[in-house]
Amino acid sequence: MIYFDNNATTIPLPEVVEVMGACLREDYANPSSVHQFGQSVRHKIECAREQVAALLGATPREVIFTSGGTESINLAIRGALQSNPSRRRIVTTPVEHTATLSVMEQLAATGYEVIRVGVDQEGRIDEAEWADAITEDTALVSLLYANNETGVLFDVPKLATIAEAKGAIVHIDAVQAAGKIPIVVEDWPVHLVSISAHKFHGPKGIGALYVKRRTRVSPQIVGGSQERLLRGGTENVAGIVGMGLASKVALRDMDRVANEVRQMRGAFEASLIGSVPFARVVASTSDRLHTTSNIAFGRLQAEAILILLSEASVCASAGSACSSGSLEPSHVLQAMGIDESLAHGAIRFSFSKFNTPGEIDEVVSLLPDLLSRLTKLSGGAAS
Amino acid sequence: MIYLDYNASTPMDPGVRAAMLPYLGEYFGNPTSSHGVGVPLRKAIDTARAQVASLLGVSADEVVFTSGGTESNNHVIKGVAFALADKGKHIITSSIEHPAIKNPCKFLEKLGYEISYVGVDSKGRVDPDEVASEIRPTTILISIMHANNEVGTIQDVPEISSIGREAGVLVHTDAAQSCGKIETRVDKLGVDFLTIAGHKFYGPQGVGALFIKKGVTLDPLHHGAGHQGGIRAGTEPVALIVGLGKAAELAEKDSDHSHVANLRDRLHAGLSEGLGDDVVLLGHRTDRLSNTLCVGFRGRIGGEVMAGCPDVLASTGAACHSGKAQRSATLAAMDIPEEVAFGAVRLSVGRFSTEAEIDEAIGKLVKAAKATPVIG
Numbered sequence: 113m114i115y116f117d118n119n120a121t122t123i124p125l126p127e128v129v130e131v132m133g134a135c136l137r138e139d140y141a142n143p144s145s146v147h148q149f150g151q152s153v154r155h156k157i158e159c160a161r162e163q164v165a166a167l168l169g170a171t172p173r174e175v176i177f178t179s180g181g182t183e184s185i186n187l188a189i190r191g192a193l194q195s196n197p198s199r200r201r202i203v204t205t206p207v208e209h210t211a212t213l214s215v216m217e218q219l220a221a222t223g224y225e226v227i228r229v230g231v232d233q234e235g236r237i238d239e240a241e242w243a244d245a246i247t248e249d250t251a252l253v254s255l256l257y258a259n260n261e262t263g264v265l266f267d268v269p270k271l272a273t274i275a276e277a278k279g280a281i282v283h284i285d286a287v288q289a290a291g292k293i294p295i296v297v298e299d300w301p302v303h304l305v306s307i308s309a310h311k312f313h314g315p316k317g318i319g320a321l322y323v324k325r326r327t328r329v330s331p332q333i334v335g336g337s338q339e340r341l342l343r344g345g346t347e348n349v350a351g352i353v354g355m356g357l358a359s360k361v362a363l364r365d366m367d368r369v370a371n372e373v374r375q376m377r378g379a380f381e382a383s384l385i386g387s388v389p390f391a392r393v394v395a396s397t398s399d400r401l402h403t404t405s406n407i408a409f410g411r412l413q414a415e416a417i418l419i420l421l422s423e424a425s426v427c428a429s430a431g432s433a434c435s436s437g438s439l440e441p442s443h444v445l446q447a448m449g450i451d452e453s454l455a456h457g458a459i460r461f462s463f464s465k466f467n468t469p470g471e472i473d474e475v476v477s478l479l480p481d482l483l484s485r486l487t488k489l490s491g492g493a494a495s
Numbered sequence: 496m497i498y499l500d501y502n503a504s505t506p507m508d509p510g511v512r513a514a515m516l517p518y519l520g521e522y523f524g525n526p527t528s529s530h531g532v533g534v535p536l537r538k539a540i541d542t543a544r545a546q547v548a549s550l551l552g553v554s555a556d557e558v559v560f561t562s563g564g565t566e567s568n569n570h571v572i573k574g575v576a577f578a579l580a581d582k583g584k585h586i587i588t589s590s591i592e593h594p595a596i597k598n599p600c601k602f603l604e605k606l607g608y609e610i611s612y613v614g615v616d617s618k619g620r621v622d623p624d625e626v627a628s629e630i631r632p633t634t635i636l637i638s639i640m641h642a643n644n645e646v647g648t649i650q651d652v653p654e655i656s657s658i659g660r661e662a663g664v665l666v667h668t669d670a671a672q673s674c675g676k677i678e679t680r681v682d683k684l685g686v687d688f689l690t691i692a693g694h695k696f697y698g699p700q701g702v703g704a705l706f707i708k709k710g711v712t713l714d715p716l717h718h719g720a721g722h723q724g725g726i727r728a729g730t731e732p733v734a735l736i737v738g739l740g741k742a743a744e745l746a747e748k749d750s751d752h753s754h755v756a757n758l759r760d761r762l763h764a765g766l767s768e769g770l771g772d773d774v775v776l777l778g779h780r781t782d783r784l785s786n787t788l789c790v791g792f793r794g795r796i797g798g799e800v801m802a803g804c805p806d807v808l809a810s811t812g813a814a815c816h817s818g819k820a821q822r823s824a825t826l827a828a829m830d831i832p833e834e835v836a837f838g839a840v841r842l843s844v845g846r847f848s849t850e851a852e853i854d855e856a857i858g859k860l861v862k863a864a865k866a867t868p869v870i871g
Contacts, residue, residue, distance in 0.1 A: 348701025
């Protein structure tokens with residue numbers, strides 16, 4: 113099997129699996145228990161918090177563990193709004209992850225004014241338009257760092273600075289970026305950053321929210337006094353420990369892995385365009401996350417391509433995994449104004465350090481034949 | 496180390512761990528993926544859902560996986576409150592609920608909801624008639640815990656459910672502490688919602704479930720992609736869910752709790768023999784979790800007793816809000832006098848406890864209690 117769907121989820125590191133396996137056997141105490149066993153488990157959580165903080169360039173106190181990216185995003189957006197009730201405007205984009213879009217829809221239904229600043233064909237935001245949208249009444253802006261479907265990177269420092277200057281709380285959805293490219297929150301004028309472990313070779317069911325000190329956030333899950341009262345519930349110790357180790361490894365190997373994967377992606381795109389002339393790399397001129405290659409195969413159906421790829425034991429996806437199964441073209445590509453006939457045939461290939469140049473060659477070499485079978489089929493159907 | 500803190504968190508059953516391990520590594524995909532990697536994961540989730548449903552005596556599509564008991568409780572309290580706000584803004588609960596119920600209720604009070612906190616007797620029992628008398632036309636939910644985490648007292652949930660049903664009010668029970676220890680079948684309890692938590696019955700931390708009766712709608716707690724029928728957004732943590740399912744399967748098989756009950760009673764008898772009237776049972780003598788022995792060491796501070804036997808791991812007050820030198824909310828609601836309540840220690844045994852451990856613990860606890868100065 114060739115796994116080119118690393119933006120959906122990544123292969124957990126063997127060392128992460130190992131440390132979690134040990135944790136599940138040994139560290140069963142409740143970390144809130146005051147006895148020595150409970151406190152030894154608490155210590156493991158705090159070590160992991162330091163590791164996650166290091167990945168983000170934050171201090172440990174600014175890291176809150178959650179059950180994953182979706183919860184982090186919900187906590188960030190709702191929590192910040194509830195703590196800042198006088199302002200009623202939210203500025204975001206139409207290319208956010210479904211989790212953000214869905215929260216926004218619900219907020220719009222409850223009386224918030226939600227402004228979605230559009231993007232161009234390359235997935236970029238117009239700075240002037242962004243600046244105009246953010247008013248003194250803007251409570252919050254929520255912005256992706258790396259788009260999960262196209263990999264396009266927003267210029268977070270610049271866009272966040274504009275928002276922060278108007279007194280808005282800035283939330284960055286870095287679920288897709290964290291562990292892959294450097295994030296130094298100290299250098300960013302941002303207040304909240306959402307991340308998820310399973311996107312960078314950690315376990316599922318665990319994520320974190322960076323909450324800059326002095327940022328007021330109302331908890332969404334209340335109970336015990338865990339996570340500095342921002343998130344109640346007995347900690348998922350094994351998940352937290354796994355996330356900590358995944359963070360440590362990601363930070364340690366970041367530059368090397370980024371270079372290797374970037375080279376693989378470069379080779380993939382160059383040789384694919386060479387052998388399939390009608391293929392188009394989405395947002396090719398934008399600054400993109402090195403893991404991601406979104407390729408539009410004009411006049412073909414993504415679902416059909418995926419079925420044939422799957423038969424050849426190649427995993428990729430159309431749009432994001434979270435919305436797969438739907439026949440609607442991706443909301444991201446629609447927002448970019450990509451022609452529908454292209455958008456319907458868009459496939460996201462996403463890579464990781466566990467992929468090899470050999471796998472790239474293999475997929476590139478099987479695609480022309482695979483696509484020509486489909487072209488014949490759809491050509492026949494059209495005539 | 497003698498672990499007598501099963502109500503705080505249970506050791507994971509080796510069978511649960513074995514079931515989870517492949518899903519931590521080998522089966523790594525995103526269950527939502529349409530390609531081959533997603534298929535076995537969706538099957539594993541379906542199996543786990545069926546296992547939990549079987550334990551609870553409900554159908555699989557009535558089970559929603561969450562990140563744990565606290566999330567399940569928040570989901571019910573807020574979800575019902577927001578979904579039924581047009582009908583009314585009154586909720587009935589008890590004064591001995593876990594903070595995971597109490598705190599969402601307090602949150603709602605700030606939004607203008609009214610909460611009635613029904614008291615308990617000295618054994619920690621809620622009087623169902625009192626619940627009935629609190630019902631108003633604007634009541635939208637009754638949430639009464641199945642068994643108390645500190646003293647183990649079991650509530651008459653079937654009776655409370657029938658009161659709710661007659662009045663047309665939804666009923667929730669927090670069964671986080673009872674699940675796996677006593678029967679928690681919904682066909683017996685009659686509730687509309689029920690909370691369970693993996694790490695309280697030999698499953699993993701970080702996962703729980705919420706039973707939502709078919710046809711009952713409540714607002715989601717989190718919004719996102721349409722996972723779990725749109726009720727709970729977020730990529731499913733497959734390994735955790737598989738672990739919860741396995742724990743449920745084991746709990747259903749392990750329905751004979753006499754081993755645990757015998758150890759608990761042996762512990763109680765040993766302490767009474769060693770300390771006489773200086774050991775006071777807190778909670779109901781019979782309607783109590785089979786594994787839970789909450790005692791007050793009369794005239795002493797519970798924390799000081801436990802400091803005298805650091806090898807014995809137990810809680811003073813509940814683990815989730817321990818570290819405070821005052822009567823726990825539960826013991827205060829039961830009106831336990833301070834000279835007993837300050838000395839409260841919750842000893843909770845479980846599947847892996849042994850007679851030898853219990854006997855050793857008795858010796859150490861008695862010795863420590865005798866060495867602890869009596870106040871006043």
